[in-house]
Amino acid sequence: MGKPILEVKDLRVSFKMYAGEVQAVRGVSFTVEKGEVLAIVGESGCGKSVTAQTIMRLIPSPPSVIKPGSSILFDGKHDIAKMTESQMEHVRGNDIGMIFQDPMTSLNPTKTVGAQISEGILKHTKATKAEALQRSAELLTLVGMSNAQERIYQYPHELSGGMRQRVMIALSLACNPKLLIADEPTTALDVTIQAQIMDLLRDIQKKTDTSIILITHDLGVVAEMAHKIIVMYAGKVVETGTLNDIFYNPKHPYTWGLLRSVPRLDSDKNRELDSIPGTPPDLYKPPVGCAFAARCPYAMQICKEVDPEHFDIDGKGHSAACWLNHPDAPKVELPVGIGRGAHG
Structure with missing residues (x-):
């Protein structure tokens, strides 16, 4: 551009x-x-x-x-x-x-x-x-x-x-x-x-x-x-990408939570809207590791100890600060109703 x-x-x-x-x-x-x-x-x-x-x-x-x-x-x-x-x-x-x-x-x-x-x-x-x-x-x-x-x-x-x-x-x-x-x-x-x-x-x-x-x-x-979306959490950018990246191939559990809280016409009418449990961290003293770890159902030990850098997803500007995108991380399926495939 x-x-x-x-x-x-x-x-x-x-x-x-x-x-x-x-x-x-x-x-x-x-x-x-x-x-x-x-x-x-x-x-x-x-x-x-x-x-x-x-x-x-x-x-x-x-x-x-x-x-x-x-x-x-x-x-x-x-x-x-x-x-x-x-x-x-x-x-x-x-x-x-x-x-x-x-x-x-x-x-x-x-x-x-x-x-x-x-x-x-x-x-x-x-x-x-x-x-x-x-x-x-x-x-x-x-x-x-x-x-x-x-x-x-x-x-x-x-x-x-x-x-x-x-x-x-x-x-x-x-x-x-x-x-x-x-x-x-x-x-x-x-x-x-x-x-x-x-x-x-x-x-x-x-x-x-x-x-x-x-x-x-x-x-x-x-x-x-x-055209482009950045997702913020606790004062940081946790994911960035195009509209399609974020809506159809999100790579951060916080983004998944935001997407599952939005009602969709094409989803199961009986599905309840999700909420993200817990509360954001106290920014007087931010956590040592990933700020979302305490609320994340996929959190690993490293998430609580080391703040992740942004992992490049596709070489075209889509990136996410989540250890699940590390090559050695366990594969996690996207929650039902989000994106078009598996995460990882």
Whole structure:
């Protein structure tokens, strides 16, 4: 696809608290190509949102600390990890846009929708107020809102949840960013509106060729949109691959657990949805071996003693940090209803 628009290398982010240091992100690396949709999935507390907000440099420091050696290379030349706040002001909203989880708390209740969308346009371009307001109406039309000329004079509380999320998407697209980060954009919405928002993001991506990082805990949400998926657990990437790799040939037991928690139309109607037993590890003091070992039904002694490196699966970018992929590991069959064959 060419040179990546974003390269994250060995990203480590900690929070220094009274009780100690929370190692929220522990050596995360990935790339996003131009026009690509990358999904970052995992349960709550795995480090997805911290990773996304660190890319935007939105996490206050202190208490957060980006550890030495971390690199966030944007557009091949800017290391976001080393940028000052004044430099980041030129990046946020202009080169990188972000859609937040809850539009009701992310939008300013005292300003009209048009004024909030116009703010970024006025800051990063030479547009007049009238031109910025007209651009705001055009963006609202782009994201599927009717009567856009009237909507720009309304306040967030006058809109439904789905409409507010469309405003957030319009706001993030105001300056034609090269990269869009969507942090669980459908969390607070009902299922029907979720589908509409995902369809909208897919259409916008195709029309504008914008790269998108989609943060979610729901693999079902990304099934029709993502080109590449990374699965996070306890602040680390445990598996990465294409959409087909993760859905049809997953190689990490945590990914299996996530997949078995998603309802499928083609599965046995009497099969109960699985849950992953136990709780994530305490990141004040991460475990020595594999962080998932305590919850994994396939854990071996080595899993509890040595943290696995990523094993290359196919030589085409699919990898998983699981000792079951070692040539000497016992063969394990994929759980019923997952993938298309045996693991190993």
